[in-house]
Amino acid sequence: MKEKLALHGGDKTVKKSFLWPIFDDSDVNAVAEVAKSGQWGNPDCKGLVEKFEKEFAAYCGSKYAISCVNGSVALRLALISSGVKPGDEVIVPPYTFIATATIVIEANCVPVFVDIQPDTYNLDPLKIEAAITHRTKAIIPVHFAGQACDMDAIMGIARKHNLAVIEDAAHAHGGEYKGRKLGSIGQAGCFSFQSSKNLNAGEGGLVVTNDEKMFDMMNSLRNVGRVKDGQWYEHHFIGCNYRITQLQAALLSQQLTRLESQTRRRNENGIYLNTLLENIDGIEPLTRGHGETLHTYHLYIFRYNKSKFRGLSKKEFSEMLSAEGVPCFMGYPKPIYEQPLFQKKNFMCYAIPEYVDYSNVHCPVAELACYEEAIWILQHAMLGTKDDMDQFADAIRKIQGVLKEVQFEKF
Numbered sequence: 087m088k089e090k091l092a093l094h095g096g097d098k099t100v101k102k103s104f105l106w107p108i109f110d111d112s113d114v115n116a117v118a119e120v121a122k123s124g125q126w127g128n129p130d131c132k133g134l135v136e137k138f139e140k141e142f143a144a145y146c147g148s149k150y151a152i153s154c155v156n157g158s159v160a161l162r163l164a165l166i167s168s169g170v171k172p173g174d175e176v177i178v179p180p181y182t183f184i185a186t187a188t189i190v191i192e193a194n195c196v197p198v199f200v201d202i203q204p205d206t207y208n209l210d211p212l213k214i215e216a217a218i219t220h221r222t223k224a225i226i227p228v229h230f231a232g233q234a235c236d237m238d239a240i241m242g243i244a245r246k247h248n249l250a251v252i253e254d255a256a257h258a259h260g261g262e263y264k265g266r267k268l269g270s271i272g273q274a275g276c277f278s279f280q281s282s283k284n285l286n287a288g289e290g291g292l293v294v295t296n297d298e299k300m301f302d303m304m305n306s307l308r309n310v311g312r313v314k315d316g317q318w319y320e321h322h323f324i325g326c327n328y329r330i331t332q333l334q335a336a337l338l339s340q341q342l343t344r345l346e347s348q349t350r351r352r353n354e355n356g357i358y359l360n361t362l363l364e365n366i367d368g369i370e371p372l373t374r375g376h377g378e379t380l381h382t383y384h385l386y387i388f389r390y391n392k393s394k395f396r397g398l399s400k401k402e403f404s405e406m407l408s409a410e411g412v413p414c415f416m417g418y419p420k421p422i423y424e425q426p427l428f429q430k431k432n433f434m435c436y437a438i439p440e441y442v443d444y445s446n447v448h449c450p451v452a453e454l455a456c457y458e459e460a461i462w463i464l465q466h467a468m469l470g471t472k473d474d475m476d477q478f479a480d481a482i483r484k485i486q487g488v489l490k491e492v493q494f495e496k497f
Contacts, residue, residue, distance in 0.1 A: 091488055093409035099481035100411030102474060106466035107286055108344065116336040126331055131309060134335040139292070141342055145260075146267040146275065148294035150301040153335070154308045154328040157256045157278025158185035160291035163328070164274040165193050165224060167303040168250040172437050174223040179209045180421035181452040182228040186254050187422050190226075194437045198222070199423050201449035205373040207231065207387060207460070210451070211239035218247055227272075228254040231462075232284070232352075232382030233372065234263035237271045244272075252276065257384035259285040260349035263377050269294050279338060284352075284384050284465055285345050287334040352383040352468040355475055359386060359463075362479035368394025369482060386463040387417075389455075396489045400458055403485065410481035413467040417460045421452040 090096030120126065120134065128135045135153055143151035154160050170176065172194035178187050180199040187197040200217045203210045209227045225244055227235040235253075244251045251272030255261070258268040259277055269275020274297070277283075279290030295301055303323070306313050311325035360371045368391040374381065392398055398406075404416040422428065428444040463478065 088491055089484060089488055091406055091409065091485065092411070093406050098409070098411040099484055100474070100477045102411070102470070102477075104413055104464075104467045104470060104474075107281070107341075108348075108466075108469070109341075113337055113340045116340045117333055120332050120336045123332075126333055128329045128331055128335070131305070131329060134332045134339065135330060138335040138339045138342070141339060142277075142292060143294055145342065145345075146270045146294045148267075148270045148275070149296045150294065150298070152293045152295075152301065152304040152308060153330045154291045154293070155330060156289055157276060157280060157283075157291040158189055159308075159328050160276035160278070160293045161185065161226070161252065161254060162189040162192055163304040163307050164252045164276050164293045164295070164300070165189060165195070165226070165250075166307065167300045168224055168252060168273055170195050170223050170250075173221065173439055175219060175221040177209075177214060177217055177222065177225045178422075179226075179228050179230070179452070180423055180447075180449045181207055181418065181455055182230060182254065182422070183256070184422050184425060184427075186226055186228055188427070191433060191436050191438060195223070196221070196438060196442055197422075199421070199444075199447055199449055201451045202230075202455070204451045204454075206233055206235075206376055207372060207451075207455055208233060208235045208376075209240070211236050211243065214240070214243050215247075218243075218249075222247065222249060224250040224252060226252045226254050228256075229258035229261060229268050231372070231385035231387050232257045232261050232465075233374075234258070234261055234268055234376065234378035234381075236376055237263050238377065241271065256280075256283065258382050259283065260345050260380065261378065261382040262380035265379050268382075270296075273297055274300060279334070282465070284348065284382055285338065285341055287330075287337045287341065290330050290334050290338065348469060349380060349382050352465065353381050355468050355470065355472070356381055356383040356386055358472055359468075359475045359478060362475060363388055363482070366479065366482055366486065368392075368486070382465075383468045384465045386465075386468055388461055388463075389459040390461050392458070395486055398485075398489065400461065404461055406485050407461070407481055410484065412478050412481050413464045415462045415464065417462045418456050420456050421449055423447045423449070 255269040256278035308328035311321035
């Protein structure tokens with residue numbers, strides 16, 4: 087009897103559910119203690135919030151940490167505090183969440199898109215210098231999916247051209263590059279604690295830095311422009327209330343105790359899954375060996391070649407794989423610069439120069455990833471067992487095998 091795909095009524099290959107978030111009574115009790123105390127807010131940025139900031143800074147090997155309401159605000163605080171001015175240009179990758187670019191606009195600066203490497207989907211250092219002009223003031227490398235960017239190359243370019251480096255580590259809590267925690271290498275590193283992230287409290291963000299002046303400025307900006315030892319109703323800068331709550335901090339401190347072991351579990355499973363998938367024709371895992379000593383696998387990504395699956399589109403393949411029980415997704419539908427915001431120049435009140443035009447921007451590798459290649463397996467699935475990884479590979483082989491047996495038109 088011929089095997090039947092789950093999408094068409096057959097049995098699922100993967101029958102297990104992968105829960106997220108992971109918590110126990112210690113998390114519940116920590117939050118309950120804060121709730122009972124009545125001290126929920128964080129007007130002075132002290133208490134459990136400061137405790138968590140110090141814990142996370144120490145974990146990253148950084149001197150300072152500033153928490154805030156989300157990862158987008160973390161990037162915004164870091165970029166503004168780096169000293170950029172209106173009209174300055176900031177280099178960003180086109181294959182990432184849109185906030186990496188929109189926070190540049192919110193600083194009245196210009197995002198300049200530089201393509202990604204085909205084997206890592208990270209910012210390509212070989213293409214950065216061609217994009218640098220006299221207006222360029224910063225680079226935002228994104229450790230996409232939790233894989234470290236080539237930070238030696240990027241930092242070398244930054245030093246040569248006197249540019250700030252703001253690491254977007256929203257996917258990279260606990261990841262390492264040559265033994266150093268991601269986020270601790272540039273002038274600042276930015277993290278997200280949104281509900282899908284490897285370390286999460288539903289929402290939240292944080293910046294780590296070793297630069298005391300940046301720390302002081304970010305501390306002021308996230309607290310309505312107040313300064314150390316200043317009066318409560320004395321405001322020195324255009325800040326806002328970007329503070330997190332004591333409830334979030336309590337939960338994050340508890341979640342942090344699990345982060346290292348969870349990261350190492352994902353890393354081990356990612357290495358093992360690579361050995362399985364690299365033997366399937368038409369499936370190519372993103373490569374390692376670029377300096378990452380610990381990959382967080384916020385996403386496990388492989389490149390899909392439809393010619394080995396009877397021309398099945400990426401969308402159709404993703405739907406079939408998901409139906410087989412693999413927690414997966416086809417990822418971004420288009421590069422950031424093709425979003426209506428950029429194509430229509432909907433920059434609203436932000437002071438973006440008239441010369442800025444994204445209609446002719448093309449980053450071929452990012453476009454190929456969006457339209458044809460990239461398939462994401464989600465991070466909570468990477469906390470499974472080796473048997474789970476075997477089943478993920480079996481699900482792909484099943485789809486390929488069924489497609490070989492019947493005519494594609496029947497699907």
